[in-house]
Amino acid sequence: MDARFLGITEVTETPAVAVVIDVMRAFTVAAWAFGQGAEKIVLAESLDEALTLKAEHPDWVALKDGPPAPGFDTVNSPGKLRWLDLTGRTVVQKTTAGTVGALAVKEASLVLCAGFVVADATARLLRTRTGDTVTFLVTGEDGQADEDRACAEYIARRATEPRTDPADFLRRAAESRAAAELTECVRQGVHPDDVALCLELDRFPFAMVAALEDTLMVLRPTYEAAQPAHEPATGPGEEPR
Structure with a gap:
């Protein structure tokens, strides 16, 4: 597998396969939403x-970065989302980096959204695309976010070397600026618990595939090429272990 690592603004052509990385916190949150029973996630452009989508579909769950705001049901925090029962629900997600990155490569033949919590399942799916060049989109800090770059490099390595030691990659993420800002509530x-949840390796046994459905970019879990995670996810309303 030929891997390349780009920031969002460096994408100048549609890649064949794109892996969009947002560890802290968009795609950790997305994985938790599926773990809590969500059917799909609509990635909003603004x-x-x-x-507007929430107004048209009052039963959908809308979330965003930052503090609570009128019209939104919750915020982009895995620590807060893990207590919600989302069984069968549609989530609308808008974040500063993750959703922007996914929409930037929406025409790719395969778009995966990932963080450490779905690293193994994502790597396993990439092993089925050995003939493709895989573009890893490092979404945070204009492509400089070390937690995203570390995760991207780890998944790329694990796709070809399944026994790759995660320790150094997780350490880099734990020492990143994003982790410090979350810890210090900047x-x-x-x-x-957000940082710890974002660094929980292989919490979920699915990869997450985004694709255009009509005019919307929709994220769904897939168990293709996956195996059970080392730590089972909690069910809706259960206390995480």
Whole structure:
């Protein structure tokens, strides 16, 4: 597998396969939403679009970065989301980096959204695409976010070397600026457990595939090429172990 690592603004042509990385916190949150029973996640282009979709579908769950806001049901925090029962629900997600990155490569033949929590399942799926060049989109900090770059490099390595030691990659993420900002509550809409949840390797046994459905970019879990995670996810309303 030929891997390349780009920031969002460096994408100048449609890649064949794109892996969009947002560890802290968009795609950790997305994985938790599926773990809590969500059917699908609509990736909104703007806050206005998210609110419009919510108004058109009052039963959908809308979330965003930052503090709580009128019209939104919750915020982009895995620590807060893990207590919600989302069984059968549709989630509308708008974030600063993750959703923007996924929409930037929406025409790719395969778009995977990932963080450490779905690393193994993502790597396993990539092993089925050995003939493709895989573009890893490092979404945070204009492509410089070390937690996203570390996760991207780990998944790329694990796709070809399944026994890759995760320790150094997780350490880099734990020492990243994003982790410090979340720990120190520099960012808003933060739960004290967010960093730990974002660094929980292979929490979920599915990969997450985004694809255009009519005019919307929709994210769904897939168990293709996956195996059970080392730590089972909790069910809706259960206390995480």
